[in-house]
Amino acid sequence: MGAASNDTDGGKNALLRALPSIEQLLRRPSLEPLLAGVPRARAVAALRLAVERVRARLLRGEARPFEDADVGQALASLATPNLRPVHNATGVVLHTNLGRAPLAPEAVARVAAVARGYSNLEYDLDEGERGSRYAPLVGLLRTLTGAEDALVVNNCAGAALLVLAALAAGREGVVSRGELVEIGGGFRVPDVMRQSGAKLVEVGTTNRTRLADYAAAVGPDTGLLVKVHRSNFALVGFTEEVDIAELAKLGRARGVPVFQDLGSGALVPLEGEGLSKEPTVPQSVAAGADVIAFSGDKLLGGPQAGIVVGRAELLARIKAHPLTRALRVDKMTVAALEATLELYRDGRPEAVPTYRLLTQRPDELRARAVRLQGLLAERGVSARVEGVVGQVGGGAMPLSRLPSSACILTLRGPETFLDRLRNGDEPVIGRLSDGEGVLDVRCLSEEELKVVAAAVAAAIPGNPP
Numbered sequence: 001m002g003a004a005s006n007d008t009d010g011g012k013n014a015l016l017r018a019l020p021s022i023e024q025l026l027r028r029p030s031l032e033p034l035l036a037g038v039p040r041a042r043a044v045a046a047l048r049l050a051v052e053r054v055r056a057r058l059l060r061g062e063a064r065p066f067e068d069a070d071v072g073q074a075l076a077s078l079a080t081p082n083l084r085p086v087h088n089a090t091g092v093v094l095h096t097n098l099g100r101a102p103l104a105p106e107a108v109a110r111v112a113a114v115a116r117g118y119s120n121l122e123y124d125l126d127e128g129e130r131g132s133r134y135a136p137l138v139g140l141l142r143t144l145t146g147a148e149d150a151l152v153v154n155n156c157a158g159a160a161l162l163v164l165a166a167l168a169a170g171r172e173g174v175v176s177r178g179e180l181v182e183i184g185g186g187f188r189v190p191d192v193m194r195q196s197g198a199k200l201v202e203v204g205t206t207n208r209t210r211l212a213d214y215a216a217a218v219g220p221d222t223g224l225l226v227k228v229h230r231s232n233f234a235l236v237g238f239t240e241e242v243d244i245a246e247l248a249k250l251g252r253a254r255g256v257p258v259f260q261d262l263g264s265g266a267l268v269p270l271e272g273e274g275l276s277k278e279p280t281v282p283q284s285v286a287a288g289a290d291v292i293a294f295s296g297d298k299l300l301g302g303p304q305a306g307i308v309v310g311r312a313e314l315l316a317r318i319k320a321h322p323l324t325r326a327l328r329v330d331k332m333t334v335a336a337l338e339a340t341l342e343l344y345r346d347g348r349p350e351a352v353p354t355y356r357l358l359t360q361r362p363d364e365l366r367a368r369a370v371r372l373q374g375l376l377a378e379r380g381v382s383a384r385v386e387g388v389v390g391q392v393g394g395g396a397m398p399l400s401r402l403p404s405s406a407c408i409l410t411l412r413g414p415e416t417f418l419d420r421l422r423n424g425d426e427p428v429i430g431r432l433s434d435g436e437g438v439l440d441v442r443c444l445s446e447e448e449l450k451v452v453a454a455a456v457a458a459a460i461p462g463n464p465p
């Protein structure tokens, strides 16, 4: 044992010492053809990456010396962006790991138009003076939600923190024990409360909270009544909760504003097979919530953003808080959000990809899966089409069970298949079920099917990569 491991270590150390320097590699004649025409800085970056990778492999115990081919691979890596498009064959429409909502072409075009040059982001063209970066959005959000005023920040987690800090710091925020939730990524309501400087006052129990519980908790130090939407889990059985209308009535009677963290934030009702009922933002405004926060890139289908709407006097206090500046959005967000909101204003929600992906009919999905099956067959890959159940995702509509269709592949090495599928030139993200490969077509466009079929054929173990 001892002798053998000494030998291995000795071999490894010799190989580590033998790793070439960047200067040596730049002068190595055998690399000249590979590096010809590559700008020097890029060549140096590729050589560094190649040597680093060999070093890491050696340290992991893979005894293989540096080869010229490593430089070719490093150059290829540098030519591939780290952040790049993937094909979503998971059937999860709002997949946080895959970038949540895909944007409408109208939104993408607007982003490109303002990103390329200068814009009137904070410049009032009518007056020729400084303006507000939220101005393009306020009118649309007022029309679409019925609220008096609006503000947009980086994301809904930031919006919730901001609202609590601006309206309840140093005072009490009253929350039901059934709503002290974790949204994901460590975003927990009690922690956000603490961070905002508000004192958390818990009322009710995990499963049941009544209006009387809130009423008993309101006192001279109450800054805010808080309602958090259970976006990512459901409470069933012996339960009771106070709806936003009742809570708003209590707030008005006692002179305490009511804040609702709605999270998923649909602007219009989403009706489709398997979708659960979700409160819309206009419904919450109409029910009397004083301030509402929701995400731009969940059910709304826009860019990442945290949208705050509500009563003008409260919004003025929120806008004046220093966190508003710290959480501000950039011009690309404003551009994408304005274009997305316009689609809703114009009565064209089906032009918003998220809305369309969620409301596809089962027969459309089945027809698409059959087309993918045909394209796979052309490449010698046999798959069967089956009904599967997908999810909305993104911590929205936890009870939804979206009936979808998928191509199912029986494979010899299913894990290897998924790895290769992810790591191809056109990464495809699928899933395994009972040891079979599942490609849900819900989030794949007609145009993507050909590319996906080619990627799948290349990823089948045994087929050339």
Ligand SMILES: *Cc1c(COP(=O)(O)O)cnc(C)c1O
Pocket: 155, 156, 157, 158, 160, 183, 228, 229, 230, 231, 232, 261, 262, 263, 264, 294, 295, 296, 297, 305, 306, 394, 395
């Ligand atoms: C998703 C969610 C958030 C966080 O929204 P992000 O835009 O992801 O920051 C906050 N609150 C609720 C209730 C949510 O569902």
